[in-house]
Amino acid sequence: MAQNLGDILGNKTFIIAEIGQNHQGDIETAKKLILVAKECGADCAKFQKTNLTGKFTQAVLNRPYKSVNSFGETYGQHKAFLEFSEDEFRALQAYANEVGIQFTASAMDMKSLEFLVEIGVPFVKIGSGDANNFLLIEEAARKSIPLVISTGMQSFETVKKIYNTVSKYHKDFALLHCISAYPTPSEDINLRVLKLYQEEFPDIAIGYSGHELDIDISSAAVALGSKIIERHITLDKQQKGTDHNCSLEPREFKQLVTNIRNLEKALGQSVKKIQSSEMACYEKLGKTIVYSKHLLKGHSITFGDLDIKVAEPRGIDGSKIDSIYGKILNKNIEKDESLQPTHLL
Numbered sequence: 001m002a003q004n005l006g007d008i009l010g011n012k013t014f015i016i017a018e019i020g021q022n023h024q025g026d027i028e029t030a031k032k033l034i035l036v037a038k039e040c041g042a043d044c045a046k047f048q049k050t051n052l053t054g055k056f057t058q059a060v061l062n063r064p065y066k067s068v069n070s071f072g073e074t075y076g077q078h079k080a081f082l083e084f085s086e087d088e089f090r091a092l093q094a095y096a097n098e099v100g101i102q103f104t105a106s107a108m109d110m111k112s113l114e115f116l117v118e119i120g121v122p123f124v125k126i127g128s129g130d131a132n133n134f135l136l137i138e139e140a141a142r143k144s145i146p147l148v149i150s151t152g153m154q155s156f157e158t159v160k161k162i163y164n165t166v167s168k169y170h171k172d173f174a175l176l177h178c179i180s181a182y183p184t185p186s187e188d189i190n191l192r193v194l195k196l197y198q199e200e201f202p203d204i205a206i207g208y209s210g211h212e213l214d215i216d217i218s219s220a221a222v223a224l225g226s227k228i229i230e231r232h233i234t235l236d237k238q239q240k241g242t243d244h245n246c247s248l249e250p251r252e253f254k255q256l257v258t259n260i261r262n263l264e265k266a267l268g269q270s271v272k273k274i275q276s277s278e279m280a281c282y283e284k285l286g287k288t289i290v291y292s293k294h295l296l297k298g299h300s301i302t303f304g305d306l307d308i309k310v311a312e313p314r315g316i317d318g319s320k321i322d323s324i325y326g327k328i329l330n331k332n333i334e335k336d337e338s339l340q341p342t343h344l345l
């Protein structure tokens, strides 16, 4: 195994900019998208690699594709228009290297898997369309290359089968929760599936590949423990193509990255303590123990003698009140005076 997935992902949320086929079949647009992905702060620029006869039957390739999103008369012509050659893929990989962003693609058939392994991508993505393709999954697992596998359009039984299949070879893989609806309605997303995956598959990274319209839900997926976030990126949502409208334009993608990085800081650690940033407020409004009435030297403090107020000078913290009862005063006291340890015998 070249590099393990843990090293590739690092300590922060790993953010994949899915360029997919949003390049409109144009290599210069694809390069622009790689650059924009880098400028937005994504960790990885991802494409889709397809060998048409490896992925589709001839009948599907011949099927008329009459859609506003179609780039050809038949589905085969449409897909061929959007597909880059191996040389073009190598050129894109070299460009990503130059720009300084990781480069990979989803392998949508066996030949594409072979090709991606050959060109040395850091990990291979298996998209939801292949999450039930156990011929491809098993072969990919045998390759000993890290895998990131999306699980849209699958039952939980199939997801467990993916986990068990890859686990026979190694644990260097991640599963992404995904709903393959473009765009995905909120009520279908069920982000709680992330918890289900985390509990069922505790020894691998769990992430989220989103196709919803906004960025909030993908940020929330990070709060729920997603280690990987994948979102489509586009230069312009209004363009022709199935994925553009649920993709993020550069401004939104950048905002998503900012949100995620801020959220990571905010998630912090499960340690409850007073932060130094709270001290200004604590000094101004934090409450301390004061006397609720005039009391004489020798008095034994009892319930009703004390109050908890914002007072000056600050005295003993309000949380300590129970430890004061029964203590004897060594001086006379005025109402509202802050209780100090020096007042007690």
Ligand SMILES: CC(=O)N[C@H](C=O)[C@@H](O)[C@H](O)[C@H](O)COP(=O)(O)O
Residues within 6 Å of the ligand: 020, 021, 048, 069, 127, 128, 129, 180, 182, 241, 242, 243
């Ligand atoms: C499931 C899956 O592969 N989904 C991919 C990833 O999200 C999509 O990018 C599809 O390739 C795209 O929506 C297909 O659109 P058309 O059929 O117009 O080429």
Ligand SMILES: C=C(OP(=O)(O)O)C(=O)O
Residues within 6 Å of the ligand: 048, 106, 125, 126, 127, 128, 129, 150, 151, 152, 176, 178, 180, 209, 230
């Ligand atoms: C289909 C893909 O992704 P997802 O299932 O995560 O949308 C893909 O990566 O090609």
